[in-house]
Amino acid sequence: MNVYIIGIGLIGGSMSLDIQEKYPAAVMYGIDTNDAHLEEALQRQLIHKKATVSSMQNADIVIITIPVHVSIDIITEVLNTISDDTLVIDAGSTKEKICKSIETHPKRRNFLAAHPIAGTEFSGPKAAINGLFAGKTNIICEVEKTAFTLQEKALELFKHLGMRIRYMDPKSHDKHIAYVSHLSHISAFMLGKTVIEKEKNERDIFDLAGSGFASTVRLAKSSPAMWTPIFEQNKTNVIETLDEYIANLQEFKALMVQDNFEGIYKEMENTNHIKKILNGIK
Incomplete structure:
Protein backbone atom coordinates (compact mmCIF):
# COMPACT_ATOMS: atom_id res chain seq x y z
CA MET A 1 0.00 0.00 0.00
CA ASP A 169 -22.78 17.96 7.14
CA PRO A 170 -19.99 20.53 6.56
CA LYS A 171 -22.05 23.54 7.66
CA SER A 172 -23.00 21.92 10.98
CA HIS A 173 -19.44 20.75 11.50
CA ASP A 174 -18.02 24.25 11.19
CA LYS A 175 -20.68 25.73 13.48
CA HIS A 176 -20.25 23.16 16.25
CA ILE A 177 -16.46 23.07 16.07
CA ALA A 178 -16.37 26.86 16.49
CA TYR A 179 -17.80 26.37 20.00
CA VAL A 180 -15.88 23.33 21.21
CA SER A 181 -12.51 23.96 19.58
CA HIS A 182 -12.01 27.35 17.97
CA LEU A 183 -13.35 29.36 20.92
CA SER A 184 -11.15 27.37 23.30
CA HIS A 185 -8.07 28.37 21.35
CA ILE A 186 -9.08 32.03 21.21
CA SER A 187 -9.68 32.02 24.96
CA ALA A 188 -6.26 30.49 25.60
CA PHE A 189 -4.48 32.93 23.28
CA MET A 190 -6.18 35.94 24.86
CA LEU A 191 -5.59 34.71 28.43
CA GLY A 192 -1.93 34.25 27.58
CA LYS A 193 -1.81 37.74 26.04
CA THR A 194 -3.43 39.30 29.11
CA VAL A 195 -0.99 37.64 31.50
CA ILE A 196 2.06 38.45 29.36
CA GLU A 197 1.07 42.12 29.22
CA LYS A 198 0.50 42.20 32.99
CA GLU A 199 3.76 40.39 33.64
CA LYS A 200 5.70 43.35 32.24
CA ASN A 201 4.87 45.20 35.46
CA GLU A 202 4.46 42.32 37.87
CA ARG A 203 7.41 39.95 37.56
CA ASP A 204 6.03 37.52 40.15
CA ILE A 205 2.94 36.56 38.19
CA PHE A 206 4.47 33.50 36.48
CA ASP A 207 6.05 32.34 39.73
CA LEU A 208 2.56 32.23 41.20
CA ALA A 209 0.99 30.48 38.23
CA GLY A 210 -0.06 26.94 39.10
CA SER A 211 -1.31 23.94 37.19
CA GLY A 212 -4.71 25.57 36.64
CA PHE A 213 -3.17 28.41 34.67
CA ALA A 214 -0.87 26.04 32.77
CA SER A 215 -3.73 23.76 31.67
CA THR A 216 -5.99 26.68 30.76
CA VAL A 217 -3.38 28.48 28.66
CA ARG A 218 -1.89 25.32 27.11
CA LEU A 219 -3.56 25.89 23.75
CA ALA A 220 -1.89 29.30 23.46
CA LYS A 221 1.24 27.38 22.48
CA SER A 222 -0.50 26.22 19.29
CA SER A 223 0.78 27.29 15.88
CA PRO A 224 -0.52 30.69 14.64
CA ALA A 225 0.29 29.53 11.09
CA MET A 226 -2.31 26.80 11.48
CA TRP A 227 -4.93 28.65 13.52
CA THR A 228 -5.14 32.00 11.73
CA PRO A 229 -6.42 30.35 8.50
CA ILE A 230 -8.91 28.31 10.54
CA PHE A 231 -10.35 31.47 12.08
CA GLU A 232 -10.44 33.07 8.62
CA GLN A 233 -12.30 30.18 6.99
CA ASN A 234 -14.75 29.87 9.87
CA LYS A 235 -15.05 33.63 10.49
CA THR A 236 -18.86 33.86 10.67
CA ASN A 237 -19.25 31.05 13.19
CA VAL A 238 -16.28 32.22 15.26
CA ILE A 239 -17.68 35.75 15.53
CA GLU A 240 -21.04 34.34 16.64
CA THR A 241 -19.41 32.29 19.39
CA LEU A 242 -17.29 35.27 20.46
CA ASP A 243 -20.40 37.44 20.78
CA GLU A 244 -21.96 34.90 23.15
CA TYR A 245 -18.73 34.40 25.09
CA ILE A 246 -18.16 38.15 25.52
CA ALA A 247 -21.76 38.59 26.67
CA ASN A 248 -21.20 35.94 29.36
CA LEU A 249 -17.97 37.64 30.48
CA GLN A 250 -19.73 40.99 30.68
CA GLU A 251 -22.54 39.46 32.73
CA PHE A 252 -20.00 37.90 35.11
CA LYS A 253 -18.23 41.25 35.48
CA ALA A 254 -21.55 42.97 36.19
CA LEU A 255 -22.27 40.48 39.00
CA MET A 256 -18.84 41.25 40.47
CA VAL A 257 -19.44 45.00 40.33
CA GLN A 258 -22.80 44.51 42.03
CA ASP A 259 -21.24 42.36 44.78
CA ASN A 260 -23.74 39.70 43.70
CA PHE A 261 -21.71 36.68 44.73
CA GLU A 262 -24.82 34.59 45.20
CA GLY A 263 -25.45 35.15 41.48
CA ILE A 264 -21.86 34.17 40.69
CA TYR A 265 -22.25 31.00 42.77
CA LYS A 266 -25.40 30.07 40.83
CA GLU A 267 -23.68 30.73 37.50
CA MET A 268 -20.81 28.43 38.42
CA GLU A 269 -23.13 25.82 39.93
CA ASN A 270 -25.18 25.72 36.73
CA THR A 271 -22.03 25.42 34.66
CA ASN A 272 -20.84 22.47 36.77
CA HIS A 273 -23.27 20.44 34.66
CA ILE A 274 -20.50 20.29 32.08
CA LYS A 275 -18.80 17.67 34.27
CA LYS A 276 -21.50 15.17 33.30
CA ILE A 277 -20.98 15.97 29.63
CA LEU A 278 -17.19 15.70 29.76
CA ASN A 279 -17.29 12.48 31.76
CA GLY A 280 -18.57 10.83 28.60
CA ILE A 281 -15.46 11.96 26.66
CA LYS A 282 -12.47 9.70 27.07
Whole structure:
Protein backbone atom coordinates (compact mmCIF):
# COMPACT_ATOMS: atom_id res chain seq x y z
CA MET A 1 0.00 0.00 0.00
CA ASN A 2 1.40 3.39 -1.04
CA VAL A 3 0.38 6.19 1.33
CA TYR A 4 1.21 9.82 0.67
CA ILE A 5 1.10 12.27 3.57
CA ILE A 6 0.94 15.95 2.64
CA GLY A 7 2.08 17.91 5.69
CA ILE A 8 4.40 16.00 8.03
CA GLY A 9 3.46 17.56 11.35
CA LEU A 10 1.57 16.43 14.42
CA ILE A 11 -1.46 14.97 12.63
CA GLY A 12 0.23 13.71 9.48
CA GLY A 13 3.26 12.35 11.33
CA SER A 14 1.18 10.63 14.01
CA MET A 15 -1.09 9.11 11.40
CA SER A 16 1.95 7.83 9.51
CA LEU A 17 3.33 6.15 12.65
CA ASP A 18 0.06 4.39 13.33
CA ILE A 19 -0.41 3.33 9.71
CA GLN A 20 3.08 1.79 9.69
CA GLU A 21 2.23 -0.13 12.86
CA LYS A 22 -1.10 -1.43 11.54
CA TYR A 23 0.03 -1.91 7.94
CA PRO A 24 3.69 -3.04 8.09
CA ALA A 25 3.92 -3.37 4.30
CA ALA A 26 2.82 0.24 3.71
CA VAL A 27 5.27 2.56 1.98
CA MET A 28 4.96 6.07 3.40
CA TYR A 29 5.72 9.04 1.14
CA GLY A 30 6.07 12.55 2.55
CA ILE A 31 5.28 15.88 0.90
CA ASP A 32 5.99 19.16 2.68
CA THR A 33 7.01 22.67 1.60
CA ASN A 34 9.53 22.66 4.46
CA ASP A 35 12.43 20.44 3.37
CA ALA A 36 13.81 20.46 6.92
CA HIS A 37 10.56 18.85 8.04
CA LEU A 38 10.98 16.15 5.41
CA GLU A 39 14.54 15.45 6.50
CA GLU A 40 13.45 15.23 10.12
CA ALA A 41 10.54 12.99 9.15
CA LEU A 42 12.97 10.64 7.40
CA GLN A 43 15.26 10.59 10.42
CA ARG A 44 12.35 9.86 12.74
CA GLN A 45 11.07 7.19 10.33
CA LEU A 46 7.75 8.96 9.92
CA ILE A 47 8.17 8.48 6.16
CA HIS A 48 10.22 6.23 3.92
CA LYS A 49 10.61 8.54 0.94
CA LYS A 50 10.20 12.16 -0.09
CA ALA A 51 7.70 12.84 -2.87
CA THR A 52 5.84 15.50 -4.83
CA VAL A 53 2.19 15.83 -5.80
CA SER A 54 3.07 15.20 -9.45
CA SER A 55 4.59 11.81 -8.54
CA MET A 56 1.60 10.30 -6.75
CA GLN A 57 -0.01 8.40 -9.63
CA ASN A 58 0.78 5.17 -7.75
CA ALA A 59 -0.93 6.35 -4.54
CA ASP A 60 -3.48 4.14 -2.85
CA ILE A 61 -4.24 6.72 -0.15
CA VAL A 62 -3.41 10.42 0.07
CA ILE A 63 -3.84 12.13 3.46
CA ILE A 64 -3.80 15.94 3.52
CA THR A 65 -2.88 17.56 6.85
CA ILE A 66 -1.88 21.11 5.99
CA PRO A 67 -3.26 24.56 6.97
CA VAL A 68 -6.79 24.92 5.65
CA HIS A 69 -6.15 28.01 3.53
CA VAL A 70 -3.77 26.08 1.26
CA SER A 71 -5.76 22.84 1.33
CA ILE A 72 -8.24 23.95 -1.32
CA ASP A 73 -5.65 24.39 -4.08
CA ILE A 74 -3.70 21.30 -3.04
CA ILE A 75 -6.80 19.08 -2.95
CA THR A 76 -7.70 20.16 -6.47
CA GLU A 77 -4.14 19.49 -7.66
CA VAL A 78 -4.16 16.07 -6.00
CA LEU A 79 -7.51 15.12 -7.55
CA ASN A 80 -6.17 16.17 -10.95
CA THR A 81 -3.18 13.83 -10.51
CA ILE A 82 -4.37 10.63 -8.83
CA SER A 83 -5.69 7.44 -10.39
CA ASP A 84 -9.38 6.54 -10.37
CA ASP A 85 -8.85 4.14 -7.43
CA THR A 86 -7.04 6.51 -5.06
CA LEU A 87 -8.64 7.63 -1.79
CA VAL A 88 -7.95 11.25 -0.84
CA ILE A 89 -8.59 12.22 2.80
CA ASP A 90 -8.54 15.80 4.06
CA ALA A 91 -8.07 16.07 7.84
CA GLY A 92 -8.45 19.83 8.27
CA SER A 93 -10.40 21.65 11.00
CA THR A 94 -12.88 23.40 8.68
CA LYS A 95 -15.01 21.69 6.09
CA GLU A 96 -17.65 23.88 4.42
CA LYS A 97 -15.36 25.90 2.09
CA ILE A 98 -13.22 22.88 1.27
CA CYS A 99 -16.19 20.70 0.35
CA LYS A 100 -17.73 23.53 -1.67
CA SER A 101 -14.52 24.09 -3.61
CA ILE A 102 -14.44 20.58 -5.11
CA GLU A 103 -18.15 19.74 -5.31
CA THR A 104 -18.12 19.67 -9.13
CA HIS A 105 -14.67 18.13 -9.60
CA PRO A 106 -14.75 15.05 -11.88
CA LYS A 107 -13.01 13.03 -9.14
CA ARG A 108 -15.14 14.24 -6.24
CA ARG A 109 -15.98 10.57 -5.64
CA ASN A 110 -12.33 9.98 -4.64
CA PHE A 111 -12.43 12.57 -1.85
CA LEU A 112 -13.38 12.08 1.81
CA ALA A 113 -13.74 15.08 4.12
CA ALA A 114 -12.67 14.13 7.64
CA HIS A 115 -11.69 15.85 10.88
CA PRO A 116 -10.00 13.75 13.55
CA ILE A 117 -10.64 15.48 16.88
CA ALA A 118 -7.16 14.80 18.18
CA GLY A 119 -4.01 16.76 18.76
CA THR A 120 -1.77 18.61 21.16
CA GLU A 121 -0.43 22.14 21.35
CA PHE A 122 2.77 21.06 19.61
CA SER A 123 3.59 21.07 15.91
CA GLY A 124 6.12 19.77 13.40
CA PRO A 125 7.51 16.24 12.89
CA LYS A 126 8.91 16.13 16.43
CA ALA A 127 5.33 16.37 17.77
CA ALA A 128 4.24 13.10 16.11
CA ILE A 129 3.29 10.34 18.56
CA ASN A 130 1.95 6.80 18.39
CA GLY A 131 -1.65 6.21 19.36
CA LEU A 132 -2.78 9.83 19.02
CA PHE A 133 -6.12 8.83 17.46
CA ALA A 134 -7.05 5.89 19.68
CA GLY A 135 -10.52 6.47 21.11
CA LYS A 136 -10.85 9.87 19.43
CA THR A 137 -13.84 11.04 17.39
CA ASN A 138 -13.39 11.45 13.65
CA ILE A 139 -16.04 13.60 11.95
CA ILE A 140 -16.80 12.65 8.36
CA CYS A 141 -18.71 15.05 6.11
CA GLU A 142 -20.66 14.29 2.93
CA VAL A 143 -19.75 10.62 3.04
CA GLU A 144 -22.43 9.90 0.45
CA LYS A 145 -20.38 11.79 -2.16
CA THR A 146 -17.43 9.41 -1.78
CA ALA A 147 -17.37 6.19 -3.83
CA PHE A 148 -18.58 3.29 -1.69
CA THR A 149 -15.44 1.18 -2.18
CA LEU A 150 -13.32 4.14 -1.06
CA GLN A 151 -15.61 4.73 1.92
CA GLU A 152 -14.93 1.15 2.97
CA LYS A 153 -11.19 1.65 2.58
CA ALA A 154 -11.32 4.80 4.72
CA LEU A 155 -13.47 3.25 7.44
CA GLU A 156 -11.15 0.24 7.66
CA LEU A 157 -8.19 2.62 8.09
CA PHE A 158 -9.95 4.68 10.76
CA LYS A 159 -10.99 1.50 12.60
CA HIS A 160 -7.39 0.29 12.72
CA LEU A 161 -6.31 3.68 14.08
CA GLY A 162 -8.93 3.30 16.85
CA MET A 163 -11.17 6.23 15.92
CA ARG A 164 -14.90 6.59 16.54
CA ILE A 165 -16.88 7.86 13.55
CA ARG A 166 -19.42 10.67 13.59
CA TYR A 167 -21.21 11.84 10.44
CA MET A 168 -22.11 15.49 9.94
CA ASP A 169 -22.78 17.96 7.14
CA PRO A 170 -19.99 20.53 6.56
CA LYS A 171 -22.05 23.54 7.66
CA SER A 172 -23.00 21.92 10.98
CA HIS A 173 -19.44 20.75 11.50
CA ASP A 174 -18.02 24.25 11.19
CA LYS A 175 -20.68 25.73 13.48
CA HIS A 176 -20.25 23.16 16.25
CA ILE A 177 -16.46 23.07 16.07
CA ALA A 178 -16.37 26.86 16.49
CA TYR A 179 -17.80 26.37 20.00
CA VAL A 180 -15.88 23.33 21.21
CA SER A 181 -12.51 23.96 19.58
CA HIS A 182 -12.01 27.35 17.97
CA LEU A 183 -13.35 29.36 20.92
CA SER A 184 -11.15 27.37 23.30
CA HIS A 185 -8.07 28.37 21.35
CA ILE A 186 -9.08 32.03 21.21
CA SER A 187 -9.68 32.02 24.96
CA ALA A 188 -6.26 30.49 25.60
CA PHE A 189 -4.48 32.93 23.28
CA MET A 190 -6.18 35.94 24.86
CA LEU A 191 -5.59 34.71 28.43
CA GLY A 192 -1.93 34.25 27.58
CA LYS A 193 -1.81 37.74 26.04
CA THR A 194 -3.43 39.30 29.11
CA VAL A 195 -0.99 37.64 31.50
CA ILE A 196 2.06 38.45 29.36
CA GLU A 197 1.07 42.12 29.22
CA LYS A 198 0.50 42.20 32.99
CA GLU A 199 3.76 40.39 33.64
CA LYS A 200 5.70 43.35 32.24
CA ASN A 201 4.87 45.20 35.46
CA GLU A 202 4.46 42.32 37.87
CA ARG A 203 7.41 39.95 37.56
CA ASP A 204 6.03 37.52 40.15
CA ILE A 205 2.94 36.56 38.19
CA PHE A 206 4.47 33.50 36.48
CA ASP A 207 6.05 32.34 39.73
CA LEU A 208 2.56 32.23 41.20
CA ALA A 209 0.99 30.48 38.23
CA GLY A 210 -0.06 26.94 39.10
CA SER A 211 -1.31 23.94 37.19
CA GLY A 212 -4.71 25.57 36.64
CA PHE A 213 -3.17 28.41 34.67
CA ALA A 214 -0.87 26.04 32.77
CA SER A 215 -3.73 23.76 31.67
CA THR A 216 -5.99 26.68 30.76
CA VAL A 217 -3.38 28.48 28.66
CA ARG A 218 -1.89 25.32 27.11
CA LEU A 219 -3.56 25.89 23.75
CA ALA A 220 -1.89 29.30 23.46
CA LYS A 221 1.24 27.38 22.48
CA SER A 222 -0.50 26.22 19.29
CA SER A 223 0.78 27.29 15.88
CA PRO A 224 -0.52 30.69 14.64
CA ALA A 225 0.29 29.53 11.09
CA MET A 226 -2.31 26.80 11.48
CA TRP A 227 -4.93 28.65 13.52
CA THR A 228 -5.14 32.00 11.73
CA PRO A 229 -6.42 30.35 8.50
CA ILE A 230 -8.91 28.31 10.54
CA PHE A 231 -10.35 31.47 12.08
CA GLU A 232 -10.44 33.07 8.62
CA GLN A 233 -12.30 30.18 6.99
CA ASN A 234 -14.75 29.87 9.87
CA LYS A 235 -15.05 33.63 10.49
CA THR A 236 -18.86 33.86 10.67
CA ASN A 237 -19.25 31.05 13.19
CA VAL A 238 -16.28 32.22 15.26
CA ILE A 239 -17.68 35.75 15.53
CA GLU A 240 -21.04 34.34 16.64
CA THR A 241 -19.41 32.29 19.39
CA LEU A 242 -17.29 35.27 20.46
CA ASP A 243 -20.40 37.44 20.78
CA GLU A 244 -21.96 34.90 23.15
CA TYR A 245 -18.73 34.40 25.09
CA ILE A 246 -18.16 38.15 25.52
CA ALA A 247 -21.76 38.59 26.67
CA ASN A 248 -21.20 35.94 29.36
CA LEU A 249 -17.97 37.64 30.48
CA GLN A 250 -19.73 40.99 30.68
CA GLU A 251 -22.54 39.46 32.73
CA PHE A 252 -20.00 37.90 35.11
CA LYS A 253 -18.23 41.25 35.48
CA ALA A 254 -21.55 42.97 36.19
CA LEU A 255 -22.27 40.48 39.00
CA MET A 256 -18.84 41.25 40.47
CA VAL A 257 -19.44 45.00 40.33
CA GLN A 258 -22.80 44.51 42.03
CA ASP A 259 -21.24 42.36 44.78
CA ASN A 260 -23.74 39.70 43.70
CA PHE A 261 -21.71 36.68 44.73
CA GLU A 262 -24.82 34.59 45.20
CA GLY A 263 -25.45 35.15 41.48
CA ILE A 264 -21.86 34.17 40.69
CA TYR A 265 -22.25 31.00 42.77
CA LYS A 266 -25.40 30.07 40.83
CA GLU A 267 -23.68 30.73 37.50
CA MET A 268 -20.81 28.43 38.42
CA GLU A 269 -23.13 25.82 39.93
CA ASN A 270 -25.18 25.72 36.73
CA THR A 271 -22.03 25.42 34.66
CA ASN A 272 -20.84 22.47 36.77
CA HIS A 273 -23.27 20.44 34.66
CA ILE A 274 -20.50 20.29 32.08
CA LYS A 275 -18.80 17.67 34.27
CA LYS A 276 -21.50 15.17 33.30
CA ILE A 277 -20.98 15.97 29.63
CA LEU A 278 -17.19 15.70 29.76
CA ASN A 279 -17.29 12.48 31.76
CA GLY A 280 -18.57 10.83 28.60
CA ILE A 281 -15.46 11.96 26.66
CA LYS A 282 -12.47 9.70 27.07
